[in-house]
């Protein structure tokens with residue numbers, strides 16, 4: 563098991579406070595810059611490892627950055643604190659995005675990212691809860707994160723804990739039927755302590771979601787299962803922050819975050835082949851230069 567990096571964790575705490583104290587435009591700029599730093603780290607990490615899911619990583623990084631830098635009640639130095647909020651990345655193939663975010667928050671030293679996907683590294687291609695602090699459950703096989711999160715939310719209620727459960731799902735992932743069993747149970751049990759975020763980039767592994775097995779009208783589907791549904795631009799940090807506000811509604815929340823797969827790198831944006839293609843060193847340089855602009 564990896565251990566926390568106290569210096570980075572302290573910097574994360576200070577940065578979180580600055581973000582909380584900032585006015586809206588400054589807050590937006592700080593979160594945007596932080597997310598783009600993680601995008602850059604992620605690109606280098608994937609280039610080094612020679613594998614990864616770059617398109618889905620770039621798609622989800624604004625959501626992960628908003629959660630870890632402005633929303634989640636967590637402590638990277640106490641990853642087992644019982645009343646921490648729970649975060650589950652159900653689209654586990656984008657582990658790279660989670661690892662760069664966890665490292666930036668100090669859950670483990672950033673130097674560990676150099677070992678991504680290497681033999682014996684704890685940072686496997688999909689997240690493992692026994693090896694990586696901050697990972698609450700193993701994911702990778704799509705369709706498991708929401709059912710497990712529903713269990714976590716039920717457990718939180720039984721324990722009378724104020725902890726909240728957040729789960730991020732891929733849109734292609736929603737074609738797994740297990741999600742809809744879990745959604746039905748969450749609606750039935752009125753799990754107000756559960757928020758699901760759908761990374762709605764409209765692409766899955768080899769094609770568009772709507773060509774493969776269409777999801778629309780997606781908001782209506784979640785509403786029909788008893789959820790409070792919000793739709794936002796999933797790259798707009800302030801809109802995401804708003805959507806994460808609890809209204810006191812006694813229903814689970816679904817945030818449909820409209821995103822672009824490959825976000826931030828023009829030659830990757832909305833292109834299906836970048837699901838798990840590995841960029842060349844020249845492509846990484848071009849991508850990093852674009853993100854720095």
Ligand SMILES: Cc1ncc(C[n+]2csc(CCOP(=O)(O)OP(=O)(O)O)c2C)c(N)n1
Nearest residue numbers: 618655702703704732733734735765766767
């Ligand atoms: C049960 C299962 N079937 C197939 C796969 C292989 N797979 C990995 S990612 C992926 C596509 C996921 O698309 P989406 O959920 O939209 O993710 P994103 O677009 O954010 O990358 C597939 C089919 C898997 N991981 N699990």
Ligand SMILES: [Mg+2]
Nearest residue numbers: 733734765766
């Ligand atoms: Mg998708």
